[in-house]
Amino acid sequence: MPEATTETIDILDRKLERAFELMDSDANGELVEGDLLVLADRLAAAFERGEDPARKERLRNALHRIWQDHLAGMDDDGNGYVDVAEFTRGFRAAASDNRGKFLANVSEVVAAWMDLVDVNGNGQIDVDEYRLMYESAFGITPEDLEYGFRQLDRDDSGELDEQELRQATEEYYTSSNPDSPGNWLFGPL
Ligand SMILES: [Ca+2]
Numbered sequence: 527m528p529e530a531t532t533e534t535i536d537i538l539d540r541k542l543e544r545a546f547e548l549m550d551s552d553a554n555g556e557l558v559e560g561d562l563l564v565l566a567d568r569l570a571a572a573f574e575r576g577e578d579p580a581r582k583e584r585l586r587n588a589l590h591r592i593w594q595d596h597l598a599g600m601d602d603d604g605n606g607y608v609d610v611a612e613f614t615r616g617f618r619a620a621a622s623d624n625r626g627k628f629l630a631n632v633s634e635v636v637a638a639w640m641d642l643v644d645v646n647g648n649g650q651i652d653v654d655e656y657r658l659m660y661e662s663a664f665g666i667t668p669e670d671l672e673y674g675f676r677q678l679d680r681d682d683s684g685e686l687d688e689q690e691l692r693q694a695t696e697e698y699y700t701s702s703n704p705d706s707p708g709n710w711l712f713g714p715l
């Protein structure tokens with residue numbers, strides 16, 4: 527494997543730190559399984575489609591699997607929680623050592639999340655739904671949102687389909703390229 531430059535290391539670390547912040551619901555820097563369950567409840571409560579218990583359960587199950595299969599084993603110092611350094615190290619390792627299973631598991635989390643956001647229920651995410659996904663969570667400018675959406679919508683159809691989301695998820699968690707469209711999965715970095 528060629529040595530990565532400092533710059534390319536930073537972009538993947540930044541994305542993983544962003545993912546950590548998303549998952550650490552009480553923002554105390556200590557990731558435990560309870561954070562993921564709170565996250566599932568919070569997202570389900572934020573969207574009308576989350577009132578359907580099956581959708582909420584799907585997201586909880588997907589996050590539980592991430593915990594069980596990957597995160598639980600990342601607590602290297604055994605202090606009962608995963609900190610951001612253990613998380614970035616562990617995610618990098620999981621994405622290279624156990625890539626197929628890891629990507630299937632994170633894709634299921636993204637799909638379950640998108641299923642809450644898919645207001646019109648057509649199985650795809652349009653720009654209004656994409657906006658809805660972030661406006662409650664982050665202070666993102668409309669320009670950034672539109673730009674990010676266009677990055678992810680590779681075939682310019684005006685909708686993000688499952689394949690586009692899967693590709694974005696893979697790039698988000700594994701690519702060190704600062705220009706990867708998938709870097710925009712969770713908005714600007
Ligand atoms: Ca926490």
Ligand SMILES: [Ca+2]
Pocket residue numbers: 600601602603604605606607608609612
């Ligand atoms: Ca730890």
Ligand SMILES: [Ca+2]
Pocket residue numbers: 644645646647648649650651652655
């Ligand atoms: Ca839709």
Ligand SMILES: [Ca+2]
Pocket residue numbers: 679680681682683684685686687690
């Ligand atoms: Ca598309």
